[in-house]
Amino acid sequence: MSAPERGNEFDLLRSAGMRAGNTGSGGSCPDESVWLEIAAGIADEKLERSSVAHAAECDRCAMALKQAIALMAEPEEADDPMVLAAARKPRFLREAVKPVPEFEPSPKRRWWLGWPAVAAVAAVVAFVALIPVYRLREAEKLMARAEARGRTSEFRFSAAPYASVRDGVRAGKPDSAAGKGSGGSCLENAPASDPRLMAAADAAARAGESVRARLARARVALAQGCLPPDGAGAFEEAAREGPASAASLNDLGAALATMAGLQRDEQMRKQMLESALDAVSRALGTDPRHAAALYNKTLILQRLGRQPEACAALTKFLAVETDASWQAEGKNKTICAP
Amino acid sequence: MDWEAVEAADLFQACVENRDPRAWDEFVRRFGLLIARTVYRSVQRWTAPTQEVVDDLVQNVYLKLCAQDGRALRTFQSLHPGAEFGFLKVLAANAVADHFRTRKARPEGGSTVPLDRAPEPTQEHGGDRELMLREIEEGLDRVTQGATRERDRNVFLLYYRQGFSARAISALPTVGLSCEGVESLLGRLTKGVREYLSAGTSRREAEPS
DSSP states (O other): OOOOOOSSTTHHHHHHHHHHTOBOSSSSOOOHHHHHHHHHTOSOHHHHHHHHHHHTTBHHHHHHHHHHHHHHSOOSSOOOHHHHHHTSOOHHHHHHSOOOOOOOOOSSOOGGGSHHHHHHHHHHHHHHHHHHHHHHHHHHHHHHHHHHTOBSSSSOOTTOOOOOBOTTTTTOOEETTTOOSSSSOEETTOOTTOHHHHHHHHHHHTSOSSHHHHHHHHHHHHHTTBOOTTTTHHHHHHHHHSSOOHHHHHHHHHHHHHHHTTOSSHHHHHHHHHHHHHHHHHHHHHOTTOHHHHHHHHHHHHHTTOHHHHHHHHHHHHHHOOOHHHHHHHHTOOOSOO | OOGGGSOHHHHHHHHHHTOOHHHHHHHHHHHHHHHHHHHHHHHHHHSOOOHHHHHHHHHHHHHHHHHHHHHHHHTOOOSSTTHHHHHHHHHHHHHHHHHHHHTTOOOTTOSOOOGGGSOOOOOTTHHHHHHHHHHHHHHHHHHOOGGGHHHHHHHHHHHHTSOOOHHHHHTSTTTOOOHHHHHHHHHHHHHHHHHHHHHHHHHHHHSOO
């Protein structure tokens, strides 16, 4: 349905309004903003009703209302580019309202990711770190127990308690074909199959890569009558790393002298004995009353065929040694001429 | 916070409190085009719009929104759904009108017709004219009845006397009719008044002169 045509008898109404300059039947004209509010649909209903009735008979207000309606109507055409350009965020708002860091709400606090997690991780790390230490101690303990049952080397290591030399050690001969223990060459009748030494070797193998761990592995290998994988490297490193102590130098000498016994080549054996002598001499340079070093020096000189020097060393050893067992073993040596 | 899901009144409050710049971003997203469009159209009433003028006046609208610690936004109360759009349109249109009034400008195609250019009333047939007007008024009174009487009368007068289109009349909330509804109402009123006028003519012709 379309609206009735104008241009008929009702035009009289229009011309009547124009002619009269009518200001409406209902008193003074509302403020212009009232028409905007009516057109925008936010005016009070009562005010709107009376104002529209006024506009129906007031030409000026009707014109204002008509313009307000046109202004508030939805656009029938696409917006002018000018409008689109002006629809951006105003400059002063961009400057006045500074961005704040993005706030990410945490719906549920994960308490277990805090200190408890750190403590748990620290505990795991500490546990893992302590495993080699535990293995090392285990290896040293097993080694000490094995040594207590009988020395597997004639030579004397600094911290080792007294134990008599096992049968067969002195008579042992190098046997590269045997391949027992952790080293390549072992004595023919070496005590490599001693369960304590085997357990010590196993624990030492898993004790990490510290100098002390490698030292333990080398000690176990020597105790088994075998050459350590890196020779006297661990002993040399131990003697080199810390302050030049008589104990570490003596152990290096004991190790070299023990390894010399595993050498089939005479020349090589002699060279190692010379190196061992040098080590124990340096140990005695640090501590002239180091009993173990004096004992080892006696045996090394003896094996080098330097009997008078060996006898002098033995005399010194007997003078300083306070342990009765070691004294007794020293006195049993038939080095000095009667 | 998901600002897109926030009610207009809450969004206005967040903008006033300046809590989060994203609130203003959402405000501009929702109402930026509406404000710019209203400003542009309002400017057209006064002068030919230029980008500079429109930009300045849009900025003016935002300044008014923020003035007095955001009083306009703080005091806004939504009486019905979508009221915020009307509120911002009125605010923008008033901001433009204030701007041009302070410059003592006059709207183009102004709402008033200078008296010297107003059509002179025809003096001829003045008696017939007055009679006709009175009969139209009487016919209108006759065809408008009941609770919608005032509304129907206003619709008739706005259409015939003030030259409103049916669409413009339907835009008035108190009319409460669609464009088609207004057209239908006008058709009914026109027919009724015409019938009354026809009856009056027959009556007059039947009366002895």
